[in-house]
Amino acid sequence: MTSLTDVAKRAEVSIATVSRVINNSDKVVPETRRIVEKAMEELGYHPNRVARRLRQRGGKRHLLGLIIPDIQNPFFAELSRGVEDVAYANQFAVMLCNSDENLKKEKFYLDVLRSESVDGIILPPIHERDPVVYKLIEDGIPVVTVDRSLSQCTTDKVEVDNRRGAHEAVEHLIKLGHRRIGLIAGRLNVSTSRDRKQGFLDALAAHKLSASEAYVRGGDFKQASGRAMADQLLDLPEPPTAIFVLNNLMTVGALEAIHRRKLRIPADIAVIGFDDLPWAEALDPPLTVVRQPAYEVGQAAADLLLKRLQEPKRAATHLLLLPKLIIRNSC
Amino acid sequence: MTSLTDVAKRAEVSIATVSRVINNSDKVVPETRRIVEKAMEELGYHPNRVARRLRQRGGKRHLLGLIIPDIQNPFFAELSRGVEDVAYANQFAVMLCNSDENLKKEKFYLDVLRSESVDGIILPPIHERDPVVYKLIEDGIPVVTVDRSLSQCTTDKVEVDNRRGAHEAVEHLIKLGHRRIGLIAGRLNVSTSRDRKQGFLDALAAHKLSASEAYVRGGDFKQASGRAMADQLLDLPEPPTAIFVLNNLMTVGALEAIHRRKLRIPADIAVIGFDDLPWAEALDPPLTVVRQPAYEVGQAAADLLLKRLQEPKRAATHLLLLPKLIIRNSC
DNA sequence: TTGTACGCGTTATCAC
DNA sequence: GTGATAACGCGTACAA
Secondary structure (H helix, E strand, C coil): CCCHHHHHHHHCCCHHHHHHHHCCCCCCCHHHHHHHHHHHHHHCCCCCHHHHHHHCCCCCCCEEEEEECCCCCHHHHHHHHHHHHHHHHCCCEEEEEECCCCHHHHHHHHHHHHHCCCCEEEECCCCCCCHHHHHHHHCCCCEEEECCCCCCCCCEEEEECHHHHHHHHHHHHHHCCCCCEEEEECCCCCHHHHHHHHHHHHHHHHCCCCCCHHHEEECCCCHHHHHHHHHHHHCCCCCCCEEEECCHHHHHHHHHHHHHCCCCCCCCCEEEEECCCCCHHHCCCCCEEEECCHHHHHHHHHHHHHHHHHCCCCCCCEEEECCEEECCCCC | CCCHHHHHHHHCCCHHHHHHHHCCCCCCCHHHHHHHHHHHHHHCCCCCHHHHHHHCCCCCCCEEEEEECCCCCHHHHHHHHHHHHHHHHCCCEEEEEECCCCHHHHHHHHHHHHHCCCCEEEECCCCCCCHHHHHHHHCCCCEEEECCCCCCCCCEEEEECHHHHHHHHHHHHHHCCCCCEEEEECCCCCHHHHHHHHHHHHHHHHCCCCCCHHHEEECCCCHHHHHHHHHHHHCCCCCCCEEEECCHHHHHHHHHHHHHCCCCCCCCCEEEEECCCCCHHHCCCCCEEEECCHHHHHHHHHHHHHHHHHCCCCCCCEEEECCEEECCCCC
């Protein structure tokens, strides 16, 4: 690996000058710059990012951290592409970690990211009082939370209006004539799940419908629980005529349960899922969903983080992106 | 951030001793070790990975690079989880990059990984003579190729028996009585695409069937092309009775085309896709696929890479994992 | 067994 | 404008 020293020798200048050229310092005369650039070119020189980060102060290290529950969840895959594309456009690299909603893993990766001297970290907190995340903020590391809320949030954040998205979906079902609507929710200690459930309740209330406890089931945002909860709902003496599922993975599970019973969608049972899926159009029938702008969430988060690096003192920005009801044929 | 020096002061030893404790050197008396560990504990000390990598020689830097075309492709998402889980179990971090099959992007990220001093890199070459990858190998950076082949491969590699997988799938279709079988292939300059196509041809030949050119279409492994190619096939005066699609994304596209025409699967048209999908079971009808063990590919690649770091001189290992035909109801 | 001192490849602070 | 030189935090010969 060639280093600053090699370039300096070849260009017959000091390493300080080479460093200035790399960092676009204006205090270098064009002629010198040309010579140095030529030398770098000839040697195929690339600055060593590791040495650079060791010396450089925060905000200029060109490395972001991103911790998500699971990259196999299409929502987070899309979100992470949003982050990465913005990072790439700004010559930043991103270190991606999967926490599996596991606090121990989150802690491990957070320690890795700190000790890698990342400029900042983007993450959905595992829950709203995640102590590790608070520690991070306390220590002055730029954090942008996405998707989920912290109970006391002083950082930049990007979220989606979950309550409204759910409200619209349920309203749509009601307008279609459904009166018995089943809900498959997620863990209630994460804000998104609560907000979506609240949107569901709001919509029912707005139409003077009561929410029977029997129709509200709690899953864990994973596929298996979607299937199990759907089975429970369909086994009811008076089963719902429509089911609203609060995330993508559980929706897949619910569809499994429905197909297994040879029920027809939407004739026997209508379905709306939270989160769009790349293959929603390829389902039979195409699935009606509340689409979250996951890619845009990632983009916005990365933008916000980069802005903060430029301007550490700026006030925290709270972004609330709008979800969109995409009506296809499953209800 | 606390450093070696802080710990050394608190424990009243030299930084060398602290360093030895961290690196489990045996040349430190138990009593001293205890004292140092106590000091580290009290200060909440974590070694600085950046400084460490700057000093440490290859193989002990606890960082792997992984470059894939697109994390939104479920195959690569699963593969990357395989890599990451092995890495995590060995206290390694992974730097994940999306190349979008773009040589320029691949080059950019490869430069990043080099200059981040990763211990080694796992990647599917964009094509079989990828010059950037050859350069990497030449420079002595441990590389493990996955999924796709290099034309001259001297490195560790993990692949799937694509030819065999395709053969089995087509054989299954033939046994079901299909005689006009359409194929939606991918870019023929990647080995997987060629191998799968060859498996298709093998199966036909084995049953003395001829492969009509009209039934063989070339896509680009993306969703839109799957749909377009399916449309072409279905528009034929004598359309195929079955379609075999050579990757997951194109399969989704093909399903779109089929549903749009209100064709019934498998009555009107049978479908088999290469690559399993997490939601294959939730489709109606559940999709028959050739499942690649993507997670295992990732695991094996990471294992191989870690082994090589331990033992740089070992002979290159070539792993060929078996795909599995999973028969559901789409044919 | 432990400590001292150097170097890894940079950036930044001084002089000149 | 440019050049020495001191950090950054760590690993490791070499000395003690």
